[in-house]
Amino acid sequence: MRVPEVLLNVRDLRICYETSRGCVKAVEGVSLEVYAGETFCLVGETGCGKSTLALAIPRLLPPNARILSGSILFKGVDLLRVSDRKLQELRGKEIAMIFQNPMTSLNPVHRVGFQVAEVPVTHFKMSWREALATAVRQLGRVGIADPDLRSRDYPHTFSGGMKQRSMIAMMTTCKPSLLIADEPTTALDVTIQAQILKLLHELKNEYGLTLLLITHNFGIVAEVCDRVGVMYAGKIVEVADVTEVFEAPLHPYTKGLIDCVVARRKSKSRLNQIPGTPPSLLNPPTGCRFHPRCAYVTYECVREEPRLIEVRKNHLVACHNYEKVGGVSWSS
């Protein structure tokens, strides 16, 4: 078997936000590999640090964020240490990003076609005339009807789905190697969500993109991903192939999340629930951060933090008691 090429390699990344109440440790020692050509999903609940991790890759973190340690290697270049100028060349051309809310990611005072055309003008020194033609073509490609006409409109005349399509058009004109999509469909209706996911999948195959998708929805994970990383309270607790995650999760948190999804449950039956709520990152629990909510907790979990280790082929988990965690309850 061919050894997959590592496109993105995050090593021991630690990021905190400085707030008036102290240091919020949003990402705590995360290591992660994304292979060229795959779709990698980061899943987790609100505040688990998945968006912070995504923003750190193109160095788009807000000013109060501090990177404490670690490296992010992209094609062998450490993005955390590269010059601003070099980084500017990579953004949009090699690494592109789509956000959750398409309403706020487009500039309201510029025409959509202009905003898309800016990308090739900046990166390929294309003439405006040529770039605008490229923009129209790309808008058509992502499914905007009458792209020639609509490219001359302002974003407020577009619906939510069309704005997200325009964002995708903008982000794919340069055929980047890595496309980071942070909850790209959360603000959209379910029929539009299905259309956008289909579009992303097509573009990925057409352009040979690597997709890093961030979501909280296990349905989306199952629909589009090749590999999954589950995050909890600033840490990655499990990494595995998508089928492994759904059929034989090893971390109690992953199992709990999949178990409490309503699908496959008899109507009106009680759902398995994870007790409690995610911890505050100002003052996370000792040892394993999941231990206060975990059904498999032992004394060791309180005392010592489990490391993320490969326990089966391509299946990493950070849990002292992973051997006791059975499959999800609906598959048995």
Next chain:
Amino acid sequence: MELLVVEDLRKYFEFKKSLFARKQYVRAVDGVSFSVERGTTLGVVGESGSGKTTLGLTILRLIEPTSGRILFNGSDVTRLSKEELKHFRRSTGIVFQDPYSSLNPRMRVKEILERPLKIHSDEGEESRVERIIKTLEEVGLSAEHLMRYPHELSGGQQQRVAIARAIILKPLLVVLDEPTSSLDVSVQAQILNLLLDLQSRHELTYVFITHDLLTAKHVSDFIMVMYLGKVVEYSTVREVFSNPRHPYTASLLSSIPIPDPKLRGRKRVSVVGEPPSPLNPPKGCRYHPRCPYAIDTCGLREPELLEHDKKHFVACHRAGELSFREFLADMDSFLSE
């Protein structure tokens, strides 16, 4: 026994593009009829702009309907006197999507829950607090939360307080408007379990409004699918999910991301484009510009909501001939019980 009967309910919002422009109307709810039996749950599903939230507010008379009748326990809610309306308020409750913005940030939990008791009963302070603590315990909180402010609680706890407020007067009907949409997955399950427990304990009747079809399926007995202010399909949960007859329902069902990687390549009922503006809905069937099965009639005449099988109502000209069973066969383990 039917607790709630709604007949031809309409709610039009007036709208002017500029001061001198002609009045236009957004027909948010446009001729909706249904009934809900006591102790059951009606799931109302639809995309944004389908009018489901307006419907929820109108049946509680939190906004005035433009026309139509709402029969609650036999009496017409639209014609109640002030005194009767107060009694009606007491027998109904509502829970909103965002718990934080639906709780007053300057009030403690005790004050929030005391409000309805002060207005509707003449109990003394002591028995009020007793009742508040009892209700808090019912929703999974305790006396220790009594003196907290909403911002000191997590999202799940806030929603529990909002639920406590809705049920503290022992209402008959509770409208739940996307009660779990803004919560995390692990907390969603807790709230759904709580709502089902409360329903069976107090024989509550729910109108559960959601855009999440899997959640609707989990909690409902009947499902009503709305599109641009109209009901397109209405039946039992089992019927709607195993044998949908309207192309829109079928496309909604096949758009749900299913948490099973093995079902990735399944057949789907496609849907073209996006919902049109409710300000200017298409002529004929409102779904026809997006419908892959549309014929000439669909653009000309609006289909009526007709009973096709027993208790299965569909508003589609082609409801008799279309079947979506083959598309949904793969998803069967998720959609049927």
